[in-house]
Amino acid sequence: MKSGWAHRLLLLPAALWLLVMLVLPLLVVFVFSFGERAPAGGYIPAFSFDNYLNLPARLTAFKNTLILAPLGTLAALLIAYPLAYYLAIKASAKIRTTLLVMIIVPFWTSILIRTYAWIYILGGRGIPQLLEWIGIEGVRLINTPYAVLIGIIYGYLPLMVFPIYVSLEKFDKRLLEASEDLGAPPLKTFRDVTLPLSIPGIATGCMLVFILLMGEFLIPALLGGGKVFFVGNALVDLFLQSRNWTYGSAVAAALVIIMLVTVSIYMKLIMRGAGQREDVSLI
Amino acid sequence: MKDDNKPITRKQFIKQLRRYEKGSISRRQFLGVTGLGMATTVMAAAVPSLLPRKAWAAPNIGDRVVLATWPNYHDPANFEAFTQATGAHVQVNVFGSNEEMLAKLQAGGSGWDVFVPTNYTITTYVGEDLIEPLDLSQLPNFKASAFEPRFSDAGTVNGKVYAVPKNWGTTGFVVNNKHNKGKRMTSWKDFWDRTKTDYSGRTMVHDYQLTTIGNALKYFGYSFNSVDPKELADAEKLLLEVKPHLFAINSDYQPPLRNGDAWMSMCWTGDGKQLNTDIPTMEYVLGVEGGEIWSDYYAVPRGAEHREAGYALINFLLDPAINAREVMAHGYPVADSRTNALLPKALLEDPILYPARELLDALEFGAAATLTDPNRAELLARFKSA
Numbered sequence: 001m002k003s004g005w006a007h008r009l010l011l012l013p014a015a016l017w018l019l020v021m022l023v024l025p026l027l028v029v030f031v032f033s034f035g036e037r038a039p040a041g042g043y044i045p046a047f048s049f050d051n052y053l054n055l056p057a058r059l060t061a062f063k064n065t066l067i068l069a070p071l072g073t074l075a076a077l078l079i080a081y082p083l084a085y086y087l088a089i090k091a092s093a094k095i096r097t098t099l100l101v102m103i104i105v106p107f108w109t110s111i112l113i114r115t116y117a118w119i120y121i122l123g124g125r126g127i128p129q130l131l132e133w134i135g136i137e138g139v140r141l142i143n144t145p146y147a148v149l150i151g152i153i154y155g156y157l158p159l160m161v162f163p164i165y166v167s168l169e170k171f172d173k174r175l176l177e178a179s180e181d182l183g184a185p186p187l188k189t190f191r192d193v194t195l196p197l198s199i200p201g202i203a204t205g206c207m208l209v210f211i212l213l214m215g216e217f218l219i220p221a222l223l224g225g226g227k228v229f230f231v232g233n234a235l236v237d238l239f240l241q242s243r244n245w246t247y248g249s250a251v252a253a254a255l256v257i258i259m260l261v262t263v264s265i266y267m268k269l270i271m272r273g274a275g276q277r278e279d280v281s282l283i
Numbered sequence: 284m285k286d287d288n289k290p291i292t293r294k295q296f297i298k299q300l301r302r303y304e305k306g307s308i309s310r311r312q313f314l315g316v317t318g319l320g321m322a323t324t325v326m327a328a329a330v331p332s333l334l335p336r337k338a339w340a341a342p343n344i345g346d347r348v349v350l351a352t353w354p355n356y357h358d359p360a361n362f363e364a365f366t367q368a369t370g371a372h373v374q375v376n377v378f379g380s381n382e383e384m385l386a387k388l389q390a391g392g393s394g395w396d397v398f399v400p401t402n403y404t405i406t407t408y409v410g411e412d413l414i415e416p417l418d419l420s421q422l423p424n425f426k427a428s429a430f431e432p433r434f435s436d437a438g439t440v441n442g443k444v445y446a447v448p449k450n451w452g453t454t455g456f457v458v459n460n461k462h463n464k465g466k467r468m469t470s471w472k473d474f475w476d477r478t479k480t481d482y483s484g485r486t487m488v489h490d491y492q493l494t495t496i497g498n499a500l501k502y503f504g505y506s507f508n509s510v511d512p513k514e515l516a517d518a519e520k521l522l523l524e525v526k527p528h529l530f531a532i533n534s535d536y537q538p539p540l541r542n543g544d545a546w547m548s549m550c551w552t553g554d555g556k557q558l559n560t561d562i563p564t565m566e567y568v569l570g571v572e573g574g575e576i577w578s579d580y581y582a583v584p585r586g587a588e589h590r591e592a593g594y595a596l597i598n599f600l601l602d603p604a605i606n607a608r609e610v611m612a613h614g615y616p617v618a619d620s621r622t623n624a625l626l627p628k629a630l631l632e633d634p635i636l637y638p639a640r641e642l643l644d645a646l647e648f649g650a651a652a653t654l655t656d657p658n659r660a661e662l663l664a665r666f667k668s669a
Contacts, residue, residue: 037657039655040407040411041386057661058664125543143530226532227526229668233667234668237667240380240382240383241380241382241383241491241660242492242660242661243389244657244660
């Protein structure tokens, strides 16, 4: 273990894994993005920036993604936080286990099936019909941006709940008593003690949800009726329908770059906010 | 194309099961009607130990054949019969669009032995060297003279037969007349105009540039296949105008039409027939301006792994008696006069399957250039993201 060679040798499997699973596919995307589309689709080697210059043609898709991804993340956070707080601090052990199981169980089924269920819940025979019975008529939910937002919150909620729950659950509850003893009202305790200590969980949850949302295509396709168009949907169409692999690669590369920039800015802000005392791990 | 995966309802299933128990239908019919035959086919592929042991019919063509095709486009009982006769088990891959099929073959390693391309894709497959000229000596059931040329000639490229006809059909629209206030629709002009008025929020168009743009072009009386920039610009203007009034852009249109969320949709023959059978107020309309007529084919990809079994399967399905059973199951017409001679008169006179001559004459076959035109692909992307 002393020599540098042994170290390097031990790193080899991990390095190889990264190379094959991460670097090579990304490299293919970058190389393709400078190529040219063959007349019937496919790849002709070339070096041109045409695909990148053409990116404004998917501006709306990028715009929609950059609006809905943060919005979905924020909405999921606002709903997940009280739930996680209740689970970690208020609930009795028995209720906690039951609720945790209820959050986990849906994960055993594919998101595709669960989203299909939402098609019926939001469709004409679902919630709108219930609303009609109580006198509110003409509500349309399915195939609107609202339906997509509901689907996203539903699908990503567990990813937000768990990191926050873990960070709230592990902190020393005596801090809350101490705060109370020292005369802080509940709201002040929450603001000055609970919230700062749960920031690592919030940060992790937000990052998980945000990153996955940026590439989401299934929920907008199914609940948006093909009318709500994300970068993910643009990519599916470019690769599977118009077979424009080179342009698709450029769009994918642009998405990766946008993510790198937004996520690093975000990390920096969070690190500063958390006073760098807690490590911001992904798990 | 032809997107429908409507499973049998529980009630119907029990009814069929009782009929089977009483002996009023055969096991084959039972499996076919309930979809169990297909389910078994799919499951068996995932569990190799369930596969039939060994071919007992000479010559040995191996134990399996992989078929890429469209949804609800075969009679599962026929696949069973094929396995019984040859020992080769049929593994079915279902696809949603010609583009997806082409993308998969271009990417390589599709693993298919037979697939079902539509007329306008065949020259592209030949140009890309993705399919092989058929060895007709292995297809004794293919008799070129029995087929109507306009539904079989796209299979021949540069004098060589690359594909043999499966079924043909049309692309029109289906409309639920329950909501039409006594004014029937007969044209693409009606389709688009009324989407903006009394069918607003209730209309669906395909997530498929060929048909959605093609039928928008018909509004102006242009060719379904136009790639002229000015004409495409007109179509784009119409599509963008109509978009806020659309229920969805999706080729899976049967479920919302059935549950009442959507009232009208672009539609292919077989779906029109199925919807009309179950909901009589659903009318299948071919626009008077024209639109699309298409023909599907069987082809063999280059380097097919179970090539011999692939040929055996095509030959088997082209047997007129087998083919007639196929038509009875999926409701798409065939161009083979030998098969038509075996079909019931009621089916041959069905106006959805066999539209009136003047409506048919106005239709156009899709062109290869239409499918691969990059401008049309970009137009659809703009339409979807608007």
